[in-house]
Amino acid sequence: METEEKSLNFIEQIVEKDLQEGKNDGRIQTRFPPEPNGYLHIGHVKAICMDFGIAEKYNGVCNLRFDDTNPVKEDTEYVDSIEHDIRWLGFHWGNIYYASDYFEQLYNLAIRFIKEGKAYVDEQTAEQIAEQKGTPTEPGTASPYRDRPIEENLRLFQAMQNGEIEDGRMVLRAKIDMANPNMHFRDPIMYRIITTHPHHRTGRRWNVYPMYDFAHGQSDYFEGVTHSICTLEFVVHRPLYDYFIDQFAGENFAGLSPYGPEYRPHQYEFNRLNITYTVMSKRKMLQLVKEGLVAGWDDPRMPTVCGLRRRGYTAQAIRDFISKIGYTKVEGMIDLGLLEHTVRENLKETAPRVCAIFDPVKLVITNHTGESETIVAENIDGHPELGTRQMTFSRELYIERGDFLEQADKNFYRLSPNGREVRLKSAYIIQATGCEKDADGRITTVYATYDPESKSGTEGGNRKTKATINWVDCSTAIDVEARLYDRLFKVENPSAEEGDFRELLNPDSLKVVTCKAESSLREVMHKPQVIDGIAQCKHFQLLKQGYFVVDPDTTDEHLVLNRTASLKDNWQK
């Protein structure tokens, strides 16, 4: 297979240049560093595809590292789901690391900073510290504790770790520059005291925890990361990332990494993913879940990996989508339509076609004997290698109410008592002869005659009809619950809107209907196949309706399908 010619994104260009220049001995190492405080969403997938993709493409390694420096928010529940989602997406990490693996090294490093006069213990309140920070346009002012003697800093920091100091009473701050135009250089906090929550891995071992800025770059360095790739909001952190590493890397303290004095990790930033009609903020997602506005993290309307999976998105479709949108430094907004297009493109190759009637009306074939017949239909037309299924054909069928019009105009070429021939999918050609209505004028039964010589696949069935309609046999049809999903929000960019984002939710984002489906669907009403610990989703196309996936709520008696995406509809009424 020829691979499609694709230009390199700007990160790949940097990597190739580094490789050519022999940086880091030609070693490529990345990491995916989630905080285990929530479920992965499609924005994370963009980062995952970058981090794992670079390593794969350039014979490097990508490690999974949990950035677990804040026990208040983190939990093993999230660790497990993150690992599962990454495997489901089809990526493989080298090692699993935790920032908490480095708490000892980080603590010693902090002590080194104190001894070198580069850090001090501040006893002010959070409010005081914030106030002294200044604003982007005004320089900050120094803390009264900034010039505390080294010995005192040392003693207090140890007291913090020993549990002798109350939470919030003291922090360890880097002594850098209170007037720096980059706010992150105004004596950033390195350590804070957290005793209220045990850490999900280290338990009560630590009473002080490093902040992101004092943990992330160092962790990269300890592991030997060469390209530390993250999103654009960390651009302003990069000088601090470099500053902290500068303090100990190189000749003097090379022992902290397994690599030589030349080794340096570098941070690069790309644009994060935004998609129309959704939110990508973990905070907002958590709120939707907590307040029951969606059914959970895996609600099929959520942009989480588990939500998309339950919605019927395949890992391949999600990865294709990410590959289509690319990586730049421009913050934009991706059309939700592109995601839907990608999943249709993916599913159309493999999803077996099945008939289901959503708004059924009875069709009686008046010249049919009533003796039922088994029809064999291909799962995907023109692809016999993808299997066949059996349908029952008989005198009484359900068809879609919208497929019959008593008085049709010239644009309507489905069933109408106007002499026009219409094909029943995979079966016979029929002509409508009339209909029956109830007192309200609502059609209750459509009558038609069929041509017994016109069966699909036979010579008599070769003649053209303008329309083909779907049907299921009344006596063997099964009831199926179909959950029809639509965009979660009714506005394109909920985050740009003033006020409460919850008021922007689309009230029609979920409709539940019962439809009549052909009996072959009964086969999927059992537990899904599990491969490598990952349950396999079963995808279908309900003809003319869209792509659907079997929902885990399905039982032996009750089949539930989620609509992944509708089919495109170019027929405007």
Place this chain on the structure above:
RNA sequence: UGCUCAAUGGUGUAAUGGUAGCACUACAGAUUCUGGUUCUGUCUGUCUGGGUUCGAGUCCUGGUUGAGCAACCA
């Protein structure tokens, strides 16, 4: 009124000083046992002023617009 980053059709993304291309969307037509798919075609773009150059989307410079930055979050 600080620092940082960015600006190419409606959207996303290429072009790395040499013909502005691709995908999605939209619209037309052809094909079709899904009004789906497929195929073909059409519309629409380099934020702006100046400069360098034989030649600028690309380099320099001024402006404009947008985004990020003032958590004991990551």
